[in-house]
Amino acid sequence: MDHSVTTSLLYLDGVSVSFDGYKALRGLSLTLAPGEMRAIIGPNGAGKTTMMDVITGKTRPDEGDVLFGGTHDLTKLDEAQIAELGIGRKFQKPTVFESQSVDDNLLLALKAPRGALATLFGKPAPDTRLRIDQILETTRLKDHRHRMAADLSHGQKQWLEIGMLLAQDPKLLLVDEPVAGMTDAETAQTAELLRAIAVDHSVVVVEHDMTFVRDLGVKVTVLHEGAVLAEGPLDVVSADPRVIEVYLGR
Amino acid sequence: MTRYAQGRAPARVQAISLQSQARNRFIETFSLLLAAAFVLMAALLIAPKARAQSPTDVLTYLTTDRFPDTERALNEIGTSGLATAPQIVEALAANRLLFDAAARKLYFADESGALFDAATGAPAAGISPDDLKRVRLNNAVRRSLNAARGALTLMSPDPARRRAAAEAVFKSRDASALPLVESALEKESTPAIRKKLEEARAAIIAADASAPEARRLESLETLKERGDQDALGTLATIAAASEGRVKTSAEAGVAAIQSRLAMWRNVQNVWYGLSLGSVLLLAAIGLAITFGVMGVINMAHGEMVMLGAYTTFVVQEWARTNHPELMNYSLFIAIPLAFLVTGAVGIFIERVVIRFLYGRPLETLLATFGISLILQQAVRTIFGANNREVSAPAFMSGSFDFGALSIGYGRMWIIVFAMAVFAALLFVLRATSFGLRMRAVTQNRRMASSMGIDTNRIDALAFGLGSGIAGMAGVALSQIDNVSPNLGQSYIIDSFMVVVFGGVGNLWGTLLGALTLGVANKFLEPVAGAVLGKILLLVFIILFIQKRPRGLFALKGRAVEA
Amino acid sequence: MNPATDRLIDTRGYIFLAVLSAAAVLVPILTLVIPDESAFAMPPYLVALFGKYLCFALLAVALDLVWGYCGILSLGHGAFFALGGYAMGMYLMRQIGTRGVYAHPVLPDFMVFLNWKELPVAWWGFQSFPYAMAMVLLIPGLLAFIFGWLAFRSRVTGVYLSIITQAMTYALMLAFFRNDMGFGGNNGLTDFKDLLGFNVQATETRVALFVASCIALGGGYLVARAVVTSKFGKVVIAIRDAESRTRFLGYRVETYKLAVFVLSAMMAGLAGALYVPQVGIINPGEFSPANSIEAVIWVAVGGRGTLVGAALGAFMVNWGKTFFTGALPEYWLFALGGLFVLVTLFMPKGVIGLIDQYKVRRASKKPTAEG
Ligand SMILES: Nc1ncnc2c1ncn2[C@@H]1O[C@H](COP(=O)(O)OP(=O)(O)O)[C@@H](O)[C@H]1O
Numbered sequence A: 001m002d003h004s005v006t007t008s009l010l011y012l013d014g015v016s017v018s019f020d021g022y023k024a025l026r027g028l029s030l031t032l033a034p035g036e037m038r039a040i041i042g043p044n045g046a047g048k049t050t051m052m053d054v055i056t057g058k059t060r061p062d063e064g065d066v067l068f069g070g071t072h073d074l075t076k077l078d079e080a081q082i083a084e085l086g087i088g089r090k091f092q093k094p095t096v097f098e099s100q101s102v103d104d105n106l107l108l109a110l111k112a113p114r115g116a117l118a119t120l121f122g123k124p125a126p127d128t129r130l131r132i133d134q135i136l137e138t139t140r141l142k143d144h145r146h147r148m149a150a151d152l153s154h155g156q157k158q159w160l161e162i163g164m165l166l167a168q169d170p171k172l173l174l175v176d177e178p179v180a181g182m183t184d185a186e187t188a189q190t191a192e193l194l195r196a197i198a199v200d201h202s203v204v205v206v207e208h209d210m211t212f213v214r215d216l217g218v219k220v221t222v223l224h225e226g227a228v229l230a231e232g233p234l235d236v237v238s239a240d241p242r243v244i245e246v247y248l249g250r
Numbered sequence B: 001m002t003r004y005a006q007g008r009a010p011a012r013v014q015a016i017s018l019q020s021q022a023r024n025r026f027i028e029t030f031s032l033l034l035a036a037a038f039v040l041m042a043a044l045l046i047a048p049k050a051r052a053q054s055p056t057d058v059l060t061y062l063t064t065d066r067f068p069d070t071e072r073a074l075n076e077i078g079t080s081g082l083a084t085a086p087q088i089v090e091a092l093a094a095n096r097l098l099f100d101a102a103a104r105k106l107y108f109a110d111e112s113g114a115l116f117d118a119a120t121g122a123p124a125a126g127i128s129p130d131d132l133k134r135v136r137l138n139n140a141v142r143r144s145l146n147a148a149r150g151a152l153t154l155m156s157p158d159p160a161r162r163r164a165a166a167e168a169v170f171k172s173r174d175a176s177a178l179p180l181v182e183s184a185l186e187k188e189s190t191p192a193i194r195k196k197l198e199e200a201r202a203a204i205i206a207a208d209a210s211a212p213e214a215r216r217l218e219s220l221e222t223l224k225e226r227g228d229q230d231a232l233g234t235l236a237t238i239a240a241a242s243e244g245r246v247k248t249s250a251e252a253g254v255a256a257i258q259s260r261l262a263m264w265r266n267v268q269n270v271w272y273g274l275s276l277g278s279v280l281l282l283a284a285i286g287l288a289i290t291f292g293v294m295g296v297i298n299m300a301h302g303e304m305v306m307l308g309a310y311t312t313f314v315v316q317e318w319a320r321t322n323h324p325e326l327m328n329y330s331l332f333i334a335i336p337l338a339f340l341v342t343g344a345v346g347i348f349i350e351r352v353v354i355r356f357l358y359g360r361p362l363e364t365l366l367a368t369f370g371i372s373l374i375l376q377q378a379v380r381t382i383f384g385a386n387n388r389e390v391s392a393p394a395f396m397s398g399s400f401d402f403g404a405l406s407i408g409y410g411r412m413w414i415i416v417f418a419m420a421v422f423a424a425l426l427f428v429l430r431a432t433s434f435g436l437r438m439r440a441v442t443q444n445r446r447m448a449s450s451m452g453i454d455t456n457r458i459d460a461l462a463f464g465l466g467s468g469i470a471g472m473a474g475v476a477l478s479q480i481d482n483v484s485p486n487l488g489q490s491y492i493i494d495s496f497m498v499v500v501f502g503g504v505g506n507l508w509g510t511l512l513g514a515l516t517l518g519v520a521n522k523f524l525e526p527v528a529g530a531v532l533g534k535i536l537l538l539v540f541i542i543l544f545i546q547k548r549p550r551g552l553f554a555l556k557g558r559a560v561e562a
Numbered sequence C: 001m002n003p004a005t006d007r008l009i010d011t012r013g014y015i016f017l018a019v020l021s022a023a024a025v026l027v028p029i030l031t032l033v034i035p036d037e038s039a040f041a042m043p044p045y046l047v048a049l050f051g052k053y054l055c056f057a058l059l060a061v062a063l064d065l066v067w068g069y070c071g072i073l074s075l076g077h078g079a080f081f082a083l084g085g086y087a088m089g090m091y092l093m094r095q096i097g098t099r100g101v102y103a104h105p106v107l108p109d110f111m112v113f114l115n116w117k118e119l120p121v122a123w124w125g126f127q128s129f130p131y132a133m134a135m136v137l138l139i140p141g142l143l144a145f146i147f148g149w150l151a152f153r154s155r156v157t158g159v160y161l162s163i164i165t166q167a168m169t170y171a172l173m174l175a176f177f178r179n180d181m182g183f184g185g186n187n188g189l190t191d192f193k194d195l196l197g198f199n200v201q202a203t204e205t206r207v208a209l210f211v212a213s214c215i216a217l218g219g220g221y222l223v224a225r226a227v228v229t230s231k232f233g234k235v236v237i238a239i240r241d242a243e244s245r246t247r248f249l250g251y252r253v254e255t256y257k258l259a260v261f262v263l264s265a266m267m268a269g270l271a272g273a274l275y276v277p278q279v280g281i282i283n284p285g286e287f288s289p290a291n292s293i294e295a296v297i298w299v300a301v302g303g304r305g306t307l308v309g310a311a312l313g314a315f316m317v318n319w320g321k322t323f324f325t326g327a328l329p330e331y332w333l334f335a336l337g338g339l340f341v342l343v344t345l346f347m348p349k350g351v352i353g354l355i356d357q358y359k360v361r362r363a364s365k366k367p368t369a370e371g
């Protein structure tokens, strides 16, 4: 195994996925260093969400390697096992547990034993309350803690989902279009939040919103038709004629 | 005719002369045969009065009230040339043959009790049945009686009766019928019946221990060729009763027929399986459509089938009372009508109930179950709880032979009908704009809706289509099952299994699922019994969805996962 | 995490348990203590009738646990109920001993009739009450385990799962109809004589069974409640609302579903076991798919995901059934069918939902009326 493989937290090599003949990913390769935050952009249908599906075990690749922490072959594990390894995900469409309170949503996400016996008979860890309070603070949901998640606004749901991601305390966060449907102010706050998270986590953010990506100020990977088109700082990438063509040319 | 008798007879005489009794019988029958031949020819030209002596003998034997005499009379009556022989035999079979012991005269009564002179067939005036005795039967007599009936019909002008008679002789292997068979063969011109007669002759000769070995072996070959269950029985009996080469040959024949029959049994299983499968296909395909398009299971689907069957019943009753000439064609009225009736009921249900439960498939399941209860009870209230009779039109009854297989027209037409419906549906889905829209909604409802497809309308129409097909399934089912309020219930779970097995969203999956389950069912039935076979299939399907949770032909894609 | 909803027994639960306790105390008094002539005396047939309702209520609670909280619409819970019933029936059959028609000391009548010489292995041990009671829980639990393991592992969900559960109970029905299964075939098990030495027909035994049913229902409710108010329960609800999201949080959805399914099946088995001595017979008809669906409508009528509602619904629907089949038998199926349609269309949260709605409306009206 290559040296660079073992040191990168996430390693995708030659990953291909097809749906009924349609190739959503065509030999996608990508590596993410520990502690790195990466923004992924690309036109609709470029395969960004599919890439996250592959990493989290929702979709099995037809070919290619997906390694986590240099040792774990993610293509052999199921969703729960991958989550337990420390990969958390925020979905493009916010999915929270609608009929449960904000508190309970966070409790469910909070890092703790996931087994049925543990949840049935186990006592919650002593710092449970405290950690939930912290997250509520960070995500500005403190006043809504007893509300049903279904009653939250769209932006609040996005934040709740990010909060759940924080509660999971994963090594790697996959965040799919976190600012879709947010106001400018909320977008800026989210960028700030993600930067704070990135201090001690690795993060992959998928987003269309260029101002938001600029706000993040990290290395950018451009996906196009299921493969990497360009990679580098946003300014460099956005000057690349191929990227311009992909975004504007059609 | 004479050439045949002379050509064959010397060989027979030689062979049989060793056993005098048999020879006597042979000579007796031979002469009778000759006489019969004469008479038959003469009968065409001269009045039936001119007879050899035997007819009166026959009549006399029947008046002695002794079983052996009766038997003897019956053995000879076929060749006696007696014009009234059929009536006499039939009357005896029906216990209406009477005699006057003193006058030695024989009479037969018809069904109304009127008496006729057995010798002439003329009405017997002035005779009271009370003065007469009945000719009695015992088992031995009955056997001869049957042989006589068979012999008499061998020459009947009706081909169907000749054929049946030849079969009867084949089964009885009654040696005394041989001369008759031979003479019938002389006359017979229909090849199929000739074949039957030859087989009958072969059966007699092969079973006859006194016949020359070469002829017996030759006859065994004929039996082997026939190769059906009856031939098998005959060969097995011969094998058990004989020795030497005949035994070996018969045993080889048994083995050959058994393997041939085993092969045909498989063919038959496939055929029955296809027939069951096509019924399942009809019942399940509408279910698959609504499930595919709307993601809902219509628990009242079975009741749509039932409504279709009752539509058939109503149409037939209407034809019976108003247009009897249409009776044979009432199915052709019932098919479109059932489609319309159940389709309309389906659309009504969709508009009034299911539409409001969109996105809640489990609730839809419950609501449609409620509807199924209401429909069942409604039909029970209107038509009563008992089975209703739907008769089969002429073209659906009867059967024809295919190899060792008897293929019923009913089953055959149902298979044809199912395939026709399937093809029509395929066409509708592939080649019409409604089909295109429906497929679009099946694959991705939201996308279809944003492309301007009125998904509400498609839902209603799809539901109507599915229900309408169920109604047509009901028409087919009315031909093979009891029309009762529970009709739908007996098919619904099987239909579900077809859908689960075949997957939704692809008609070919339903076709394959239905036929596979039908055939598997029929192959399991003889091995495990009908009930256990069914249980095994259910268990199999439960295990099958392990491997393919969404059936053989699953729809893939995000829309499905959501 | 939410003190208001996480309490083991909420207000509704207190009312429910109070009613149950009252019934457990009053019914014995009304039947056994009060003289028969009194206007308050309760005839024994009513005791058995209400006892039967209690068993149905327990079945409904079990079903609510899987459907209301975990989103598994089982159309085969009647099978677990019937299996529990058969286990109890087998114990009762073995108690008959030489009092049967053929007076065989070991073999039940139907086996003698079928010319069997030996007791089938499946029947061994059922003369012992503790063993039989263990089987009442274990057999339905085992079936649920095997079935659930197969189904949940391959992620069969929704309507597919419902259909498959229906096929399960249907297959069992066919199987139990067979004589050579060794469970009495068509006729099932009946002609019971005594239970733990007490005559099953005696009024005292009926009252005792009634009280036992009350306790079982109360106990079943408390167990179910303990489960759904724990963190485990929250995971289960999360699975109901967003199964794949729960997976991405690292929960093994299959394990959770399996645990709930097995627990629920055991409760259903217990309900069946209490049901059989009170009605005096168990036959393969109990496996019929229609029975299982009917149980679902009890839950829907009462209000799923509320437990108390399920029990309430079982009482109401069965009371209605008793009434209709007595007074207007022709119309029972119309009524039941209509109930299915109306409840799903207009009362998605059942009677309990209506009560809650009414409360909310009252609460929101009050301040305006005063101010
Ligand atoms: N489960 C699936 N079934 C069929 N097609 C899919 C599926 N998932 C993704 N696709 C297709 O793959 C392509 C990439 O999709 P996606 O990864 O969602 O793009 P992005 O997130 O970059 O917009 C799209 O054309 C999409 O339709």
Ligand SMILES: [Mg+2]
Pocket: A048, A049, A050, A092
């Ligand atoms: Mg996307």
